[in-house]
Every structure is written in C-alpha cells, then in structure tokens.
Amino acid sequence: MNSIVVEPELLGRRDTDHGRWDVSECNPRRGEPRTNIVSREMVAPTHDTVLARVIRAHEMMHAKVTPAHSYPRWVERQIATNKAMTVVEELRVNLLCQKAGFDVKGNLTDGGETADGERITATKDWHGAVLMAIATAGTASNKAFLTGVRRHNREWGIILADISKRAVKEMEKAYRTGTLASTEVDRRTGLAPLGFSHVERIAEWVDRLASIVPEEPTETSTETNGTGAGAGAGDGEGAGESQAPRKRGRPKKHNPAGGHSNGGTGDGSATGNPYKGITPDQYNGASPPQWGELRIERCAMPKHTKGNIGKKRIASNMGRAPRRIHRLLTDPEKRIFDKVSRGTGGIVVIDASGSMSFTHDQIRQMVENAPGATVVAYTDRGNTGPNMWVIADKGKMVNELPDVFGHGNGVDFPAIEWAVKNRQSSRSPIIWVTDGGVCPTSGGYSDMLGMQCINYCIKNNIIVLPYVTEAVDALKKMKNGNKVKSRWPYQFKSTYKNKMGVELS
Amino acid sequence: MTTNQTTTTLPECWQAFEDCLNAGIDRIVLYGPSGIGKTYAGLNMGNVEGGAYRLVCTEDMTNADVTGAFMPNERGTFTWNYGSAVKAWEGNGIVGGRLIVDEVDKASGDVFATLLAMLDSPESATWENPENGRIHRPKNGFSAIMTTNVENMEELPTALADRFPIRIRINAPHPTALLALSPDLRNYAVRMADAGERRISLRAFMAFDKIRKAYGDEKAARLTFGQRAESILDAIAIDKVSA
Numbered sequence: 120m121n122s123i124v125v126e127p128e129l130l131g132r133r134d135t136d137h138g139r140w141d142v143s144e145c146n147p148r149r150g151e152p153r154t155n156i157v158s159r160e161m162v163a164p165t166h167d168t169v170l171a172r173v174i175r176a177h178e179m180m181h182a183k184v185t186p187a188h189s190y191p192r193w194v195e196r197q198i199a200t201n202k203a204m205t206v207v208e209e210l211r212v213n214l215l216c217q218k219a220g221f222d223v224k225g226n227l228t229d230g231g232e233t234a235d236g237e238r239i240t241a242t243k244d245w246h247g248a249v250l251m252a253i254a255t256a257g258t259a260s261n262k263a264f265l266t267g268v269r270r271h272n273r274e275w276g277i278i279l280a281d282i283s284k285r286a287v288k289e290m291e292k293a294y295r296t297g298t299l300a301s302t303e304v305d306r307r308t309g310l311a312p313l314g315f316s317h318v319e320r321i322a323e324w325v326d327r328l329a330s331i332v333p334e335e336p337t338e339t340s341t342e343t344n345g346t347g348a349g350a351g352a353g354d355g356e357g358a359g360e361s362q363a364p365r366k367r368g369r370p371k372k373h374n375p376a377g378g379h380s381n382g383g384t385g386d387g388s389a390t391g392n393p394y395k396g397i398t399p400d401q402y403n404g405a406s407p408p409q410w411g412e413l414r415i416e417r418c419a420m421p422k423h424t425k426g427n428i429g430k431k432r433i434a435s436n437m438g439r440a441p442r443r444i445h446r447l448l449t450d451p452e453k454r455i456f457d458k459v460s461r462g463t464g465g466i467v468v469i470d471a472s473g474s475m476s477f478t479h480d481q482i483r484q485m486v487e488n489a490p491g492a493t494v495v496a497y498t499d500r501g502n503t504g505p506n507m508w509v510i511a512d513k514g515k516m517v518n519e520l521p522d523v524f525g526h527g528n529g530v531d532f533p534a535i536e537w538a539v540k541n542r543q544s545s546r547s548p549i550i551w552v553t554d555g556g557v558c559p560t561s562g563g564y565s566d567m568l569g570m571q572c573i574n575y576c577i578k579n580n581i582i583v584l585p586y587v588t589e590a591v592d593a594l595k596k597m598k599n600g601n602k603v604k605s606r607w608p609y610q611f612k613s614t615y616k617n618k619m620g621v622e623l624s
Numbered sequence: 625m626t627t628n629q630t631t632t633t634l635p636e637c638w639q640a641f642e643d644c645l646n647a648g649i650d651r652i653v654l655y656g657p658s659g660i661g662k663t664y665a666g667l668n669m670g671n672v673e674g675g676a677y678r679l680v681c682t683e684d685m686t687n688a689d690v691t692g693a694f695m696p697n698e699r700g701t702f703t704w705n706y707g708s709a710v711k712a713w714e715g716n717g718i719v720g721g722r723l724i725v726d727e728v729d730k731a732s733g734d735v736f737a738t739l740l741a742m743l744d745s746p747e748s749a750t751w752e753n754p755e756n757g758r759i760h761r762p763k764n765g766f767s768a769i770m771t772t773n774v775e776n777m778e779e780l781p782t783a784l785a786d787r788f789p790i791r792i793r794i795n796a797p798h799p800t801a802l803l804a805l806s807p808d809l810r811n812y813a814v815r816m817a818d819a820g821e822r823r824i825s826l827r828a829f830m831a832f833d834k835i836r837k838a839y840g841d842e843k844a845a846r847l848t849f850g851q852r853a854e855s856i857l858d859a860i861a862i863d864k865v866s867a
Contacts, residue, residue, distance in 0.1 A: 123854055128816055130859060131863060215862075220861055
C-alpha cells in the first residue's frame with residue numbers, strides 16, 4: 120500500500136515564520152492525529168484511504184489557519200473559554216476543508232461518535248454535549264453523535280441538531296466575509312491570525328449555549344413530546360436536524376458562578392426553542408473588539424476622612440484588659456473586653472465616561488462609609504497617559520477630582536479585572552458603578568464585551584450599580600452589616616436578554 | 625512573513641551575499657540545499673567584469689581543470705590550455721575575474737591541494753606556466769565563490785575554511801530565478817527549497833509548471849512528484865483557502 124505523507128512546509132502564513140516540520144505517522148483514529156503549530160510537529164495518518172486523506176487535510180488546515188504563538192492572547196482576552204474556542208476551531212477547520220474540496224461531510228468519522236453521544240447524554244453532561252456537537256458540526260461525525268444523544272434524550276438531540284446547524288450556518292456566513300481563513304495580523308489589536316476572531320465570536324455564543332441546561336421535561340410535556348416523537352419517528356435519524364424542537368421546558372441556567380438564577384423564558388420561547396433567541400454576536404469586519412491597556416495613576420491624596428481605615432472595636436466577653444467595665448452591670452453577657460474587628464475594605468470602580476457623573480462629595484461619603492475602601496475611576500484617554508486613577512484609598516482621598524474624566528470607556532473590563540486582582544481579601548466587596556455602556560477602545564457598544572463584563576461580575580460577585588448615589592447607599596448598608604445586591608443597568612439587562620434569552624436578575 | 629517577500633524584497637540570505645560583495649569581500653562560501661541558485665548567483669551577482677569561470681569538482685577531476693594542461697594542436701605539437709583558476713586570475717587582462725568552485729567537498733586530495741594554492745591570498749598565490757616559465761599572480765579584482773551542499777561548515781577542512789571567512793547559508797531561491805516560474809507557484813518553490821528531507825527543488829517546480837500547462841495539474845504532479853503528487857496537490861488546495 121502507498122504511504123502518503125503530509126507536506127506542511129508547502130503552507131504559508133502571514134503571522135508566523137516558515138520552517139521545517141517534524142512529521143510522523145499514526146492511525147486514522149480520533150485522538151491520534153495532532154498538530155503543534157508552535158513546535159511544528161504533525162502526526163497524521165499515511166494510509167491511502169479516503170478517511171486518512173480527510174484527516175490529513177484536517178491537520179494540514181490546522182497548520183494553515185490555527186493560532187500559533189498568539190493563542191494565549193486569545194485565551195487571556197476572556198471573551199470565550201479555551202474549550203469553546205477549541206471546538207469552534209474544529210468547526211472552522213472542517214468547514215475550510217470542505218471548501219477546499221475535501222469531503223468531511225461524508226467521511227470524517229471514526230465510528231465512535233454514537234457511543235460518545237450516548238455516554239454524554241447518559242451522564243447528563245450538557246456542556247460536553249454542546250461542545251461535542253459544535254466540534255463535529257458539518258461532518259459525518261455529527262450525525263452519528265446526535266444519533267447517540269437521541270437514544271437517551273430526544274429533546275437534547277433536537278436542540279443539539281439545531282445548534283449544530285446554526286453553528287455551521289454562522290461559520291458559512293463568516294466564510295462569505297472572505298476573512299475566515301485569514302492569517303494576517305490585525306493591525307489595530309495586534310491579534311493573529313485575523314480569521315480566528317470569527318472563532319472567538321462564535322465560541323462566546325457556544326459558551327452561552329453550554330451554560331444553559333435544558334430542563335427535564337415535565338410529565339405533561341413528556342406526554343406531549345412522546346406524541347411528537349412518535350409522529351417524527353419515521354423521519355429517520357437525521358430528520359431532527361432540520362426540525363423545530365417540540366414544546367419543552369424553559370432553559371435552566373447552568374450557573375457556573377453560583378448564586379445567579381435565571382429569570383424567565385427567552386424571546387425564542389414563542390417559537391418553541393428557547394435557544395433560538397440566543398444568537399452569536401456580530402461586528403463589522405473581522406477585526407475583533409478590543410479593550411484598551413489599563414494604565415493606572417495614583418493621585419495625591421492629602422485629605423484624611425473621618426473614621427479609621429476599616430478597623431473597629433466591638434465588645435466581647437473574652438479578652439485580657441477590660442475596657443468596658445461598666446458592661447459588667449448592664450450587659451447580661453458581660454462583654455467587658457474589646458475585640459478589634461477589621462473592615463473588609465473593598466474597591467469601588469467608577470465608570471467615569473462621558474455618560475456618567477459624580478462629585479467630590481459623593482466620593483467623600485463613600486470613603487466615610489467604607490474607610491478602608493479604594494475608589495478608582497476610569498475613562499479612555501487614548502493610547503498614552505493613564506486611563507484609571509486611584510482617587511481614594513485607606514481613609515485618604517484627593518482634595519479635588521482630577522479634571523480628566525468624561526471621555527470614552529475603553530477599559531471597563533480591565534478595570535474590574537484589576538479590582539478583583541487587587542482586593543484586600545476574597546471577602547472584600549467590589550462595587551462597579553456603570554451605566555452599562557461598555558465600549559472597546561474604538562467603536563461603540565459591543566454586546567460581546569458587555570456579556571464578558573456581566574459574566575465576570577457574576578463569577579466574581581461584583582456588585583453592579585448604575586449610579587454613584589446608589590453606591591453610597593450600598594456602602595452605608597454594608598457598613599451596617601446588610602447585604603447588597605446588584606442593580607443591573609438597563610444596557611446590561613437588555614444585552615443579557617438578547618444574548619441569553621432570559622432576564623438578568 | 626516570508627510568504628510574499630520573494631517578489632518584493634530580497635530574502636535575507638541573498639541580501640547578505642549582496643552586502644558582502646558590495647563591501648569588497650572576495651572569498652565567500654555559499655552553502656545550503658541544491659537547486660536554489662547558488663552557482664547562478666556566483667556567476668552573475670556583483671562585479672564580474674573580468675569574467676566568471678566555473679569549476680565543478682568531482683572525484684575524477686584533475687589539476688588540468690584547475691591550472692591547465694598541454695593539449696595537442698593542429699600542428700602536431702602541444703600547446704598549453706589554461707584551466708579555470710588561472711583564467712579567473714587573469715580575468716580580462718585588466719582586472720581579475722571570478723572563480724566559482726562548485727561542490728568543493730567532492731574534490732580529490734590532489735586537486736584540493738592545488739585549489740588551496742590558487743585560492744590563497746594574492747600576496748602568496750603564484751603559479752608558474754610550464755610552457756614558458758612565466759609566473760602568474762591573481763590580478764586585482766580576482767574573487768572566488770565556493771558552493772557546497774554541506775550543511776555543517778565545521779566539516780570544511782581548516783585550510784579552506786581559513787581562506788573563506790564568510791559563509792552564507794542560502795535557503796531561498798533568488799527572486800530572479802523565481803521569475804521563470806508561474807506566479808502562483810513561486811511561494812511554494814520558496815517554501816519547499818529548504819524543507820529538509822521533503823524539499824523540492826526549483827527545477828522540479830519548473831518542470832511541473834511546464835507540464836501542467838500542457839496536461840493539467842494532476843498529470844504534471846504525478847510525473848514530477850511521483851508518490852507525493854496527491855499530498856502536494858492537497859497541500860496546495862489547502863493553502864489556497866486564504867490568500
């Protein structure tokens with residue numbers, strides 16, 4: 120039998136240097152072929168079969184378009200998770216192979232996908248099911264996988280078929296832009312390869328889909344579905360791929376961060392599939408929206424505020440030196456000692472863009488209510504100079520607010536990320552005062568970046584409030600030991616509803 | 625980053641060669657994969673006003689090719705025919721020419737010793753013509769370019785290495801040579817020129833180019849690349865997904 124080796128040296132890219140590859144052979148089985156673009160190593164089957172040829176093309180396409188050294192930068196952006204980007208990249212590579220004339224639709228399968236589908240569904244791994252459906256979308260594997268899913272859960276099968284189909288459609292749409300396979304370096308953001316921005320965008324959508332677990336059908340709906348299933352039984356295995364899902368339960372938030380519950384049905388529930396309302400973000404061209412680089416300036420803070428810096432003494436019945444001896448007569452619990460309780464500190468991040476306003480007095484009130492807190496304000500000031508200012512910290516604050524605010528946003532996410540990384544302790548609260556109009560360094564509001572901020576706030580328990588006055592009230596409440604909840608700005612609520620199909624609460 | 629430079633800018637290796645010639649370096653070793661244009665460059669690049677003379681070294685080669693030999697003439701006697709090295713020394717009679725020594729690693733010990741003498745510095749290099757006893761010295765402007773496919777320059781004999789302090793690895797075909805190829809194949813020829821064990825020479829691409837014009841890609845690939853035809857055509861199809 121002829122042995123056919125791959126020729127990765129023939130491939131050219133604009134984002135990496137060309138060089139020799141280390142090629143070795145393997146069997147045409149899932150898990151064995153692989154490509155490492157950074158170290159230029161490729162393991163691919165050399166068999167003279169149709170399947171081996173398609174696998175070779177798949178690996179070669181990875182070598183052609185998949186990010187190399189710059190991949191960590193895509194992950195660090197935190198727009199989409201690493202796993203989601205990995206599976207969407209599989210989808211992109213398969214679609215590009217199809218476009219290059221390789222029959223992935225008819226051949227790319229190793230026969231184990233049906234079992235995978237059964238296993239994933241039996242273990243109720245919705246997240247894994249969505250990722251697998253996306254990774255196999257547009258190939259022969261997808262049909263086999265969905266067959267396995269349907270054997271255990273017809274509802275999931277229908278939804279996943281619909282998701283797979285939409286993912287392929289979305290990728291086709293990206294292909295028509297002519298930039299899907301681009302390996303150029305994005306001049307504006309420095310990200311490469313440019314074609315991967317489509318992957319990131321779609322992966323962000325996949326993350327959203329994977330975070331919403333379909334509810335178990337109720338008895339009534341099971342009966343309804345049972346009828347539906349019977350009616351559709353004659354359609355064959357692949358029939359579900361093009362069908363609209365039957366009546367089913369509302370989506371349930373997977374809730375990776377905990378504590379955040381899903382409010383209601385999405386827009387798409389009217390059509391019978393709540394996932395229909397969850398759509399990928401769109402932006403002009405292939406250039407992805409990008410946050411600016413955070414540059415912090417610590418302002419001079421000569422003004423001392425009232426109170427201490429978050430320490431307070433409270434009565435205790437244990438101690439060494441009695442300082443509240445009068446309590447011996449008045450306090451039934453005889454709390455005559457002092458116990459020092461440290462404040463939890465906290466960070467208040469203020470969006471100081473043109474659409475927001477706050478006064479020096481409000482900052483003073485904040486610091487008085489939370490003396491140990493740090494208050495920072497940010498606004499985009501172009502490519503040079505600081506764009507975030509520390510205006511109060513540890514009981515001190517600025518005499519006057521710097522006359523720099525009122526410009527764009529640009530660094531919303533880096534600012535709250537900084538707050539999370541710099542909070543005094545994991546219990547320290549973070550309040551983010553914003554109207555929700557988050558914008559990248561250039562361009563207007565981006566739903567994708569908005570979702571990134573929302574998810575980050577949920578994950579890290581950041582309290583989001585639309586006005587500085589509310590932040591002052593919140594700090595007062597917290598001072599008195601009360602809990603404070605986010606009051607999401609309208610823009611975030613709207614984005615979340617559009618993107619997740621449910622209310623943000 | 626190297627993708628489109630062949631038609632626009634000079635690759636780094638060729639630029640280095642050109643810079644050395646411009647700086648007046650007259651002893652250069654060009655090494656690297658075969659079929660990439662080293663000899664062509666040696667014969668044509670820089671100032672070759674005094675003429676360029678080529679020596680292709682083989683095990684069977686004798687000193688006659690280097691310095692010269694008596695050969696029978698029409699009068700029934702013998703006349704001395706100069707070898708390439710002496711011709712290059714003399715150049716056009718005013719300035720010295722250039723000697724291009726191909727595959728120097730393949731020269732026999734005898735020839736190698738003669739070459740060392742001929743390639744010595746101008747002050748030490750002399751040769752006496754056995755026909756008339758005239759002493760020859762390299763004329764001003766004499767230069768020597770040595771080419772070899774040996775990748776490890778440490779393998780060069782010390783005496784030779786000492787005479788050729790500048791060694792440039794040529795890993796890309798010269799843009800001028802690429803012009804003979806159809807535009808869509810030029811980048812592939814550049815990438816495969818230094819692809820190690822899977823390298824494909826510029827000449828192979830030229831042959832492929834010619835055949836495909838008459839018989840199409842598949843037949844041309846089969847005839848030129850043999851068993852590798854399918855994978856090469858597949859790779860080209862994949863590469864074409866993005867410009």
